[in-house]
Amino acid sequence: MSRTTRRRLRFVILGAGMSGILAAIRLRQAGHDDITLYEKTDRLGGTWRENTYPGIACDVPAHLYTYSFEPNAGWSRMLAPGSEILQYFERTADRYGIRPLIRFGEEVTACVFDEGRWQLQTARGTRDEADVVIAATGVLHHPRMPELPGIERFGGAYFHSARWDHGVPLDGRRVGVIGTGSTAIQITSALSRRASKYSLFQRTAQWIFPMENPAYSTEEKQVFAREPERLGALREELNRMMIDVIADAVIDAESAGVKNLADACLQNLEQGVRDPLLREKLRPTYRAGCKRLILSPDFYEAIQQPMAELVTESIEGVEPAGVRTRDGCLHQLDVLIAATGFVADRFVRPTVVRGRNGVDLDEVWAAKPAAYLSVAIPDFPNLFLLNGPNGPVGNFSLIQVAEFQLDYILQLVEHLRDGSLREIRVRPEVATAYEERRVEAARKTIWSTGCNSWYLDAQGVPASWPWTFSKFAQTMARPEMTAFEDVA
Numbered sequence: 043m044s045r046t047t048r049r050r051l052r053f054v055i056l057g058a059g060m061s062g063i064l065a066a067i068r069l070r071q072a073g074h075d076d077i078t079l080y081e082k083t084d085r086l087g088g089t090w091r092e093n094t095y096p097g098i099a100c101d102v103p104a105h106l107y108t109y110s111f112e113p114n115a116g117w118s119r120m121l122a123p124g125s126e127i128l129q130y131f132e133r134t135a136d137r138y139g140i141r142p143l144i145r146f147g148e149e150v151t152a153c154v155f156d157e158g159r160w161q162l163q164t165a166r167g168t169r170d171e172a173d174v175v176i177a178a179t180g181v182l183h184h185p186r187m188p189e190l191p192g193i194e195r196f197g198g199a200y201f202h203s204a205r206w207d208h209g210v211p212l213d214g215r216r217v218g219v220i221g222t223g224s225t226a227i228q229i230t231s232a233l234s235r236r237a238s239k240y241s242l243f244q245r246t247a248q249w250i251f252p253m254e255n256p257a258y259s260t261e262e263k264q265v266f267a268r269e270p271e272r273l274g275a276l277r278e279e280l281n282r283m284m285i286d287v288i289a290d291a292v293i294d295a296e297s298a299g300v301k302n303l304a305d306a307c308l309q310n311l312e313q314g315v316r317d318p319l320l321r322e323k324l325r326p327t328y329r330a331g332c333k334r335l336i337l338s339p340d341f342y343e344a345i346q347q348p349m350a351e352l353v354t355e356s357i358e359g360v361e362p363a364g365v366r367t368r369d370g371c372l373h374q375l376d377v378l379i380a381a382t383g384f385v386a387d388r389f390v391r392p393t394v395v396r397g398r399n400g401v402d403l404d405e406v407w408a409a410k411p412a413a414y415l416s417v418a419i420p421d422f423p424n425l426f427l428l429n430g431p432n433g434p435v436g437n438f439s440l441i442q443v444a445e446f447q448l449d450y451i452l453q454l455v456e457h458l459r460d461g462s463l464r465e466i467r468v469r470p471e472v473a474t475a476y477e478e479r480r481v482e483a484a485r486k487t488i489w490s491t492g493c494n495s496w497y498l499d500a501q502g503v504p505a506s507w508p509w510t511f512s513k514f515a516q517t518m519a520r521p522e523m524t525a526f527e528d529v530a
């Protein structure tokens with residue numbers, strides 16, 4: 043088909059976070075011009091709009107958490123703070139003219155495939171149509187609240203880490219945080235010196251990898267701005283480090299890399315915690331890397347502050363004055379924060395998605411969410427996911443992951459544009475075989491060695507890409523078109 047007779051495709055992107063903005067930019071660059079992003083809130087930025095807790099920063103080096111086509115010479119630190127990251131996305135969206143494509147305050151509630159097109163409806167009643175839908179709805183998006191008997195009687199302020207109430211004063215107050223995931227660790231580093239009493243309620247101890255977080259000097263930033271090749275070299279170096287030291291190590295529970303990680307974490311614990319009793323409380327009983335590895339330069343210092351207390355007794359309930367633990371102790375608090383993570387298996391849901399012949403995504407995913415290469419689902423033609431189910435999560439930069447996935451999707455979509463395919467449907471048998479291989483490999487990873495984490499699906503299998511990063515890059519470089527079928 044000649045360029046002039048190519049189909050003009052209409053795209054709808056769900057969500058204006060990191061991957062939705064990426065999709066809009068790259069679709070435009072590929073020559074598509076009929077694009078709408080639906081964003082349920084009034085601001086872009088996804089997770090970085092929602093998570094504003096004290097101490098928030100990315101937990102991969104910021105120069106990797108950057109679009110490849112939009113380097114940022116100005117990152118202030120190795121692990122840049124969340125506010126800078128949000129500004130980066132806003133700036134990038136403006137620079138590439140994406141904001142006018144976004145319909146803010148419009149939550150897509152239904153996507154129904156009918157006669158070759160997706161019919162969409164929003165909570166406000168807007169109806170729309172698209173040839174292609176890209177779900178860029180994020181992963182860790184639905185806060186998981188703990189069950190706390192008596193919480194309704196608590197006299198202080200109570201909220202989830204992703205719903206931070208900035209009206210609540212913290213300085214000089216008694217602050218309690220539930221959880222020891224990446225979020226709680228960052229909050230602890232930021233708050234344990236500010237509170238008059240800081241209580242960290244730990245259910246499970248965490249391995250902490252001692253990642254330094256140096257500031258970039260003004261001179262360094264100037265060099266990065268002047269000499270893009272220096273910035274490129276830094277990015278490459280950080281990429282290699284993250285892949286070699288973490289990402290490729292954790293996929294083999296018996297690898298030398300995993301042992302090195304464990305040694306570094308253990309040394310950090312032994313040298314970083316002075317009080318032997320506290321050290322034992324902080325010592326995990328599962329293997330390093332089994333939960334998402336926590337990278338922190340200063341958590342152990344923060345939890346050893348005079349006003350900080352690590353509470354390892356389990357929580358019995360909440361009373362007006364604070365949290366009562368099983369040993370009978372009342373931990374009096376003014377503020378209680380649930381840093382208890384997210385329901386990690388929702389993806390595009392609760393949007394109702396119906397594919398061919400009325401097949402309901404919620405039913406297809408009843409046992410667990412799955413997608414071929416985490417991008418495409420049988421019976422849901424021309425619907426693609428970014429950072430969808432079982433994609434890479436092992437301390438990768440999700441921007442890098444989304445870029446690979448998007449390049450893959452763009453190649454698929456080319457078949458619609460040039461008319462060689464009318465619909466892009468992944469063959470069910472191919473998707474099933476892929477998922478079987480993935481599950482088998484996932485069982486050999488360090489994530490599968492006996493801890494509990496948000497990486498595990500309902501069957502206890504790690505919901506992640508279980509192979510090397512280079513295998514991911516190779517697989518996504520070019521779609522295997524025999525995996526797909528057209529309209530029968």
Ligand code: N01
Pocket residue numbers: 099100101102182187188189220221222223224225226244245246334381382383384494495496
């Ligand atoms: O959540 P989590 P998170 N009673 O699920 C505990 C990303 N992230 O928000 O281990 C008591 O990891 C739970 O205990 P246990 C990053 O990918 C990125 O911290 O299940 N405790 C655990 O300690 C990260 O992995 C950045 O026993 C309860 C904690 O709460 C992901 O987000 C920054 C409990 C939850 O940990 C999620 O991290 C921060 C209960 N009822 C986070 N329920 C970036 O830099 C749960 N817990 C991009």
